[in-house]
Amino acid sequence: MSLALDILSGACLFVGAVLMIVSALGVIRLPDLFTRLHGASIADTGGAFLLLIGMILQADSFLVGIKLGLIGIVLFFTAPTASHAVAHAALIGGLSPDDPGANQGREEAEEDRA
Amino acid sequence: MSEHLIVRIVSKMLIPFILLFALYVQMHGDYGPGGGFQAGVIFATAFIIYAIVFGVKRTIRVLPLTVVTAMVSLGLILYAMVGFVSLAAGGTFLDYGALDSHDPVHGQHLGIIIIELGVGITVAGVLTAVFYTFAERWQK
Amino acid sequence: MVSARTFSLFLVLFATWLLLSGIWDPFLIASGAVASLLVVYIAHRMSVIDGEGHPIHLSWKLLTYLPWLTWQIVVSNIAVCRTILSPSMKLDAGSGWVPASQTTPVGLVTFANSITLTPGTVALSVYPDTIQVHALDRAGIEELKAGEMNRRVRAMEGKA
Amino acid sequence: MFSLATLLVVIAMAMTLIRAVRGPTPYDRILAVNVHGTMTVLLIALAGFLTDRPDFLDLSLAYALLNFVGTLAALKFFKHGHLGEEQ
Numbered sequence: 001m002s003l004a005l006d007i008l009s010g011a012c013l014f015v016g017a018v019l020m021i022v023s024a025l026g027v028i029r030l031p032d033l034f035t036r037l038h039g040a041s042i043a044d045t046g047g048a049f050l051l052l053i054g055m056i057l058q059a060d061s062f063l064v065g066i067k068l069g070l071i072g073i074v075l076f077f078t079a080p081t082a083s084h085a086v087a088h089a090a091l092i093g094g095l096s097p098d099d100p101g102a103n104q105g106r107e108e109a110e111e112d113r114a
Numbered sequence: 115m116s117e118h119l120i121v122r123i124v125s126k127m128l129i130p131f132i133l134l135f136a137l138y139v140q141m142h143g144d145y146g147p148g149g150g151f152q153a154g155v156i157f158a159t160a161f162i163i164y165a166i167v168f169g170v171k172r173t174i175r176v177l178p179l180t181v182v183t184a185m186v187s188l189g190l191i192l193y194a195m196v197g198f199v200s201l202a203a204g205g206t207f208l209d210y211g212a213l214d215s216h217d218p219v220h221g222q223h224l225g226i227i228i229i230e231l232g233v234g235i236t237v238a239g240v241l242t243a244v245f246y247t248f249a250e251r252w253q254k
Numbered sequence: 255m256v257s258a259r260t261f262s263l264f265l266v267l268f269a270t271w272l273l274l275s276g277i278w279d280p281f282l283i284a285s286g287a288v289a290s291l292l293v294v295y296i297a298h299r300m301s302v303i304d305g306e307g308h309p310i311h312l313s314w315k316l317l318t319y320l321p322w323l324t325w326q327i328v329v330s331n332i333a334v335c336r337t338i339l340s341p342s343m344k345l346d347a348g349s350g351w352v353p354a355s356q357t358t359p360v361g362l363v364t365f366a367n368s369i370t371l372t373p374g375t376v377a378l379s380v381y382p383d384t385i386q387v388h389a390l391d392r393a394g395i396e397e398l399k400a401g402e403m404n405r406r407v408r409a410m411e412g413k414a
Numbered sequence: 415m416f417s418l419a420t421l422l423v424v425i426a427m428a429m430t431l432i433r434a435v436r437g438p439t440p441y442d443r444i445l446a447v448n449v450h451g452t453m454t455v456l457l458i459a460l461a462g463f464l465t466d467r468p469d470f471l472d473l474s475l476a477y478a479l480l481n482f483v484g485t486l487a488a489l490k491f492f493k494h495g496h497l498g499e500e501q
Contacts, residue, residue: 009415010415013415013416013418013419014415014418014419016419016456017418017419017420017422017423017426018422019331019335020422020423020426020453020456021422021425021426021429022335022338022339023338023426023449024425024426024427024429024430024449024453025338025339025429026334026338027429027430027433027445027446027449028429028430028432028433029338029343030338030343030345031345033439033441033442033445034347034349034376034378034388035345035347035390036433036442036445037376037388037445038334038373038374038375038376038390039334039338040445040448040449041334041370041371041372041373041374041376042331042334042335042338042373043426043449043452043453044371044449044452045327045331045371045372045373046327046328046331046335046373047426047452047453047456048452048455048456051419051423051456051459051460052456052459054415054419055459055460055463058416058463061468062276063273063276063468064468064471066273066274066276067274067468067471067472067475068459068471070270070273070274070475071455071459071471071474071475071478074128074131074475074478074479075452075455075478076371077124077127077128077367078124078128078478078479078481078482079371079452080367080368080370080371081120081121081124081367081370081482082448082481082482082485082486083370083376083445083448084120084121084366084367084370084376084377084378085118085120085121085485085486085489086441086444086445086448086485086489087370087376087377087378087388088118088378088379089441089489089492089493090439090441091378091379091386092493093439093441093492093493095439095441097348097349097378097386097388098348098349119359119362119363119366119380120363120366120367120377120380121486123359123360123363124363124367125486126302126304128479128482129297129300129302130263130267130293130294130296130297130302130303131267131270131479132479133292133293133296133297134267134270134271134289134290134293135274135475135476135479137285137289137292137293138271138274138275138289139472139476141275141282141285141286141289142275142277142282142472145277146469146472147469147470147472147473148472152476156476156479156480159479159480159483162483162487163482163483163486164300165497166483166486166487166490166497167486170497176296176299176300245497248497249496249497251496
């Protein structure tokens with residue numbers, strides 16, 4: 001029983017950590033801000049929750065499990081809100097959600113200006 | 115930013131829990147990480163997010179400047195008071211053990227809790243005051 | 255005058271305190287009650303205790319919505335991972351408008367946050383009856399337009 | 415397993431920093447820092463398990479709250495250039 005639990009939690013931790021890498025890769029590789037948001041949301045959902053589940057399965061006391069659950073609830077509410085705030089601010093700030101090419105030009109212009 | 119629906123509602127849900135978490139950190143300083151300073155910072159954070167979402171004017175209506183100033187001095191007074199009371203009870207300055215002549219351990223516990231409360235109140239007041247000052251500078 | 259919502263916030267805060275603390279010491283439990291009262295007072299002054307800040311009216315239907323949302327998140331996680339890891343990375347990204355039939359602000363926020371929480375779609379801006387959505391793959395927008403998620407959130411919202 | 419997961423998360427955090435440095439728009443940087451913060455929350459929790467100190471979970475919870483506030487504050491600052499009243 002304990003062995004099965006260890007394997008399950010180990011698998012959750014490993015997959016969660018790999019998803020974090022994939023998410024970081026997405027944030028680097030994807031072409032413009034709005035597509036990068038999708039890469040980031042993998043870390044907020046899959047990565048974070050699998051790691052939390054892996055840790056909950058290993059928790060040695062009820063209290064530790066509850067605190068991990070609270071972290072999960074806080075992330076569940078704040079992560080999409082922060083993503084949406086960034087997306088909305090970028091939209092207001094003039095980035096085009098439909099045409100990555102236009103943003104590319106704009107981004108380079110901003111880079112030159114900076 | 116108060117016209118921003120999602121941010122407004124999620125902040126409204128979150129603020130009471132940030133405040134509660136600050137007080138939890140305050141009271142559990144001797145069981146885990148935390149204590150007065152950290153609690154004060156988290157407590158002030160709740161007011162800062164309120165100011166970011168609903169504006170500084172409305173925050174000042176909730177937590178007026180006079181209250182902030184009073185908090186800054188109240189914390190310090192609490193801290194000094196513990197010191198002088200222990201001095202009066204026959205110990206040295208801030209010698210918590212002297213607070214309870216029968217049970218020094220209980221005295222120490224009480225002294226630390228009051229002192230941490232003083233630190234927390236002062237830090238929360240100072241950080242809110244700093245934020246108000248920063249935000250106000252751009253009003254004119 | 256203490257409304258049911260205020261009382262419920264107090265109970266939730268006190269329960270949270272007990273769960274966080276986990277130390278059954280009379281002094282700490284008493285300070286938890288005092289702390290919850292103080293927080294309720296400050297929250298009352300901030301006027302954050304209302305249908306938006308403490309929505310107790312959509313309680314139990316959430317339990318049927320969350321498993322479905324979790325499944326959606328798992329499926330779309332896999333899809334987005336595949337896109338990121340594919341060497342050529344052919345994207346068909348774009349934005350579109352998705353109808354939202356929710357009537358309360360909280361319902362609208364639940365819908366928008368569910369869209370954002372699902373990888374592959376992000377809510378760009380929220381209006382009372384539509385949500386502008388950006389998707390990594392335009393098929394995601396078509397799927398949202400079909401309205402399964404919209405219907406489920408609407409059902410959870412209950413009356414009003 | 416905890417050490418491997420921690421290592422992978424640290425690598426992922428280092429990778430998000432690349433995007434934070436390269437930009438190019440302020441929003442990309444804020445996004446990168448936000449993801450970095452989410453990973454930090456998990457890293458602190460993992461570190462707590464690694465060193466067998468469950469107290470770390472309190473820090474993790476505090477960081478999760480502060481990360482949200484920080485992201486919003488940065489966004490507002492970029493939008494208005496200050497944190498004061500909107501005109």
